[in-house]
Amino acid sequence: MKTKNNTRDMILEAATRLFQRQGYNGTGVNQIIEESGTPKGSLYYHFPKGKEEIALEAIQLVKEHILEQTKLDLLSADNVIQAFEQHITNVAHFYDKEDCKEWLKIGHLATETAYTHESIRHSCEKAFTEWQKIYADTLMHHGYEEKKAQDLAITINVMLEGATTISLTQKNGNTLRVIADQVKVLLQEKKSGGKKNEHRKSDA
Numbered sequence: 001m002k003t004k005n006n007t008r009d010m011i012l013e014a015a016t017r018l019f020q021r022q023g024y025n026g027t028g029v030n031q032i033i034e035e036s037g038t039p040k041g042s043l044y045y046h047f048p049k050g051k052e053e054i055a056l057e058a059i060q061l062v063k064e065h066i067l068e069q070t071k072l073d074l075l076s077a078d079n080v081i082q083a084f085e086q087h088i089t090n091v092a093h094f095y096d097k098e099d100c101k102e103w104l105k106i107g108h109l110a111t112e113t114a115y116t117h118e119s120i121r122h123s124c125e126k127a128f129t130e131w132q133k134i135y136a137d138t139l140m141h142h143g144y145e146e147k148k149a150q151d152l153a154i155t156i157n158v159m160l161e162g163a164t165t166i167s168l169t170q171k172n173g174n175t176l177r178v179i180a181d182q183v184k185v186l187l188q189e190k191k192s193g194g195k196k197n198e199h200r201k202s203d204a
Contacts, residue, residue: 008046010036012061015054016104024055024112024120055109056123062104063127070134080142081187084135088160088180092173095164105168107161132157139187156183 014036018027029051033040047053073087094100110124135153140146159179166175 007038007042011038011043011046012054012057015051016058016062017102019055019058019109020102020104024051024109024117027051052117052119055113055117055120058104059106059109059120059123059127062106063130066127067130067134070131074134074138080139080144081184083138084156084183084187085180088176088183091160091164092167092176092180095167095171095173095176101168105164107165128157128161152187155186159183 011032015027015032018031018035029043030040032051032054033043036043043054044050047057069090070087073090074083076086077083094103106124106127110121110128113120114124115121132150132153135156136146136149139149139152144152159182160176163175163179167173
């Protein structure tokens with residue numbers, strides 16, 4: 001016999017797969033029920049507000065998973081450039097796998113619902129903001145000035161978002177590996193620029 005928690009997880013997992021495969025608007029409540037193999041009453045018991053509430057919960061779960069993995073990746077090396085390279089390479093490995101298609105891509109959900117579902121838009125916005133904060137905090141920890149770190153964090157986040165979309169269409173993570181190489185160059189240039197500025201100040 002399924003527990004309440006298992007039933008809730010089954011509904012959430014089924015909806016997440018469907019949102020990724022066919023979008024939020026293309027997924028109906030009855031389809032989620034059929035995909036999860038759970039009674040209709042169970043869906044509204046666990047998610048009284050229906051599909052939108054399920055989507056918000058799915059975004060939260062994906063966000064937390066990515067935040068956790070990102071933190072682990074960025075702690076994997078003492079050198080900040082190597083840490084970001086490892087992080088992006090790990091993302092690339094994920095997109096080499098067939099089951100990456102079953103994982104909800106928040107960017108797709110955001111694009112589809114930004115003008116029609118304010119609560120979902122806000123949840124997606126929060127996810128991107130929190131990912132960027134981890135990047136910025138890591139860069140500042142390694143000596144990057146705050147404004148520069150924040151700008152770089154946004155840049156890296158945008159590069160990854162575009163690269164993951166292309167990786168889905170190519171069914172591999174090769175585009176992300178290109179991004180990993182370019183981020184190394186970007187971070188080195190910024191770091192070098194900072195050192196040059198420091199020399200100029202000391203010369204003055």
